[in-house]
Amino acid sequence: MSHDATATSSDASALPPSSPLDAFETDTPSSSGEGEKTRMQRLLVDQRATFAIAPMPSAEVRRGWLAGLRDALKSHEAALITAISADFGHRSAHETRLAEMVPTFEGIRHARRHLKGWMKPSIRHVSAAFQPASARVVYQPLGVVGIIVPWNYPLYLALGPLITALSAGNRVMIKMSEFTPATAEALRVMLAEAFDEMQVAVVTGEADVAAAFSALPFDHLLFTGSTAVGKHVMRAAADNLTPVTLELGGKSPVIMSRALMADEAQRREAASRLAFGKGMNAGQTCVAPDYVLCAEDQVADLVQALGASFQRFYPCFADTLDYSRIINQRQYDRLSEVLSDALAKGATVTPLVEGPSWNDPVLVEKRLMPPLALLNVTDEMQVMQDEIFGPLLPIVGLPAAADELAAAMAYVNVRPRPLALYYFGHDKAGQQRVMEGTHAGGMCLNDTLLHVAQDDMPFGGIGPSGMGHYHGHEGFLTLSKAKGVFAKGRLNGAKLMYPPYAEGVAGRAIHGLIRRLLMR
Incomplete structure (x- = not known):
């Protein structure tokens, strides 16, 4: 799955034919690619604006999002299974349930059960030199997360990262593979039932759209695909300093x-x-x-x-x-x-x-x-x-x-x-x-x-097989900003360290104490 960060539909045919998981490779340009590029740029702006109105959704709001996703998945199960089988030419409904439905439902259940604990600020130590004070780490949503989905497990590899992103309180844009058009449409219909596009949106299109999607200034970009394309995704994201999670592959x-x-x-x-x-x-x-x-x-x-x-x-x-x-x-x-x-x-x-x-x-x-x-x-x-x-x-x-x-x-x-x-x-x-x-x-x-x-x-993964995590608590941390908060009260013991330094007997005594106690 290789594409250049500046790739357009005209150079898609240059992609290596040996890439197995290519969300970007295609032999023909998209006839509607320009319209979808314009749409996704507008979606990003609108999702950012909506996020700014409520940048710290409560645990109950996030649990509600996950419950809505669960209910929509239940009601659209048959349609999704049919769509996936159509895209493959045939895939067993039992295999789709085992490999895609079951882990998605389990992921939702796990996240809803543990979400409040994940969101709870963690108390951190404050050394004696800065007392009295307190320190804690709070976990804030990043904003808008982009997800690029391959064709091999088009449901789970869309919804697994989505569960993590929603648990962390983010807005989400999902780019589906052009090789699973029936699944992409079925998923779009399902998600539209559970979410407004300002919360979760599905993007479709050929290689040129995928390349443009990876170059958008997301707050985080999660890509599943080959090592070759992972390098290009990371390069495109670097122009915006967008952090990436890459789930690649290799020879296991x-x-x-x-x-x-x-x-x-x-x-x-x-x-x-x-x-x-x-x-x-x-x-x-x-x-x-x-x-x-x-x-x-x-x-x-x-x-x-x-x-x-x-x-x-x-x-x-x-x-x-x-x-x-x-x-x-x-x-x-x-x-x-x-x-x-x-x-x-x-x-x-x-x-x-x-x-x-x-x-x-x-x-x-x-x-x-x-x-x-x-x-x-x-x-x-x-x-x-x-x-x-x-x-x-x-x-x-x-x-x-x-x-x-x-x-x-x-x-x-x-x-x-x-x-x-x-x-x-x-x-x-x-x-x-x-x-x-x-x-x-x-x-x-x-x-x-x-x-x-x-x-x-x-x-x-690790090295050529990827970087970052997106399951469970580690995934929540990946798609959250761990922000350190240091709080001082009315008293300020640190003023003893203020200039002028070591002036007089008291000053020399204080700085002597600092050397003995804090510079060991």
């Missing part, structure tokens, strides 16, 4: 411990959890397992266990209604090129479900790409260089070593820091080593994906 690794793999029951269970994480939304998930590190003499056992799990999930793959389509032809072609590149450079492919081959015309027409294990992969292959964002799963066999876990960690640590890291192994010592010895935005032990759904944990 899975490390399989030898002890777990050696136990058949544990191996089957781990493979089931791994297959669920990779199969969700056909792998089009920012924290999807991107590649697996496994002892090379256990690779065959892992492939067999993964195949059994995927086959159990999708027993009649060509006709399944439980597996998502690839979002559009551009993304399908990108994945096909990545796979072809790997095969041409010596990789071997093992289907993980029974049925037609991945390039069967029936599946190609449906944009239905089955989960595929790729073996004998090398760093020269695109599949090991770029975030996959699809159902391809490279498995890297590590040579036998005295300390195989150290070898796996070294493999991960020489690569860009990922958004997620997954370790399968029940040994506490191994878990501790991986937690302390690797860096990632988040981590699961003996599972995948589910750390994202924990409302009371921060979620965000």
Whole structure:
């Protein structure tokens, strides 16, 4: 997802075709882009003016906003599920409920329950030199927050940040992906039922609109997408000194411990959890397992266990209604090129479900790409260089070593820091080593994906996989201004430090005391 801060519709075709999460990429300019740019500029001005009238909404007002969002989501559930499926060509209603509806409702519930505590000023220490006085930190709304939404989870990645922004008392503008037009319209209708546009507004449009949106002088900008475009978003925001939260991606690794793999029951269970994480939304998930590190003499056992799990999930793959389509032809072609590149450079492919081959015309027409294990992969292959964002799963066999876990960690640590890291192994010592010895935005032990759904944990990347957090309390802090307030009473002990300094016996005594007590 790459765009230049000054990009217009005329240069959108220059965007890299390998970018998987592109809210900016497009092959054709928007016919209504100029009108939408004018509209969003007016919206920002109007939202700022409305915010200035009530810059510190009470907890009850904010809880009311969240309750209104919850009620609107309930009444529009069917319409949103239908719209998302239409944008994908098909996505299971059950998967949309699990991956988008459930975490949104949970996020609303968590925020409403904890909001008063989050808003409560925190009392801070005042040192003896400045007594008598008090200090506290108050949490103020920032103003107007911009949210740029990708196409892969268009509901949750719009409403999750919205919940955080509303909890912090802000006004919000949401830019939806041009690749999910049906969802964008359904969400616009839903939000219009719950909010006036001066509170929450939806913006649509092609790449030129997205580029212009990122250049608006928001009080905070939250972007979900690729690392490449994240750099351009940050560059555009820098012109306005707009702070950014970037939820990017990268190649999230899975490390399989030898002890777990050696136990058949544990191996089957781990493979089931791994297959669920990779199969969700056909792998089009920012924290999807991107590649697996496994002892090379256990690779065959892992492939067999993964195949059994995927086959159990999708027993009649060509006709399944439980597996998502690839979002559009551009993304399908990108994945096909990545796979072809790997095969041409010596990789071997093992289907993980029974049925037609991945390039069967029936599946190609449906944009239905089955989960595929790729073996004998090398760093020269695109599949090991770029975030996959699809159902391809490279498995890297590590040579036998005295300390195989150290070898796996070294493999991960020489690569860009990922958004997620997954370790399968029940040994506490191994878990501790991986937690302390690797860096990632988040981590699961003996599972995948589910750390994202924990409302009371921060979620965000590190380095190339992002910056900042927007879940739970940490998200509230991100979208609030923590303002320190120092308060003096009628008495002023500090005047003893006023000039003229060290004059007379009393002055010398006071400054001598300061040196002895405060300069230690």
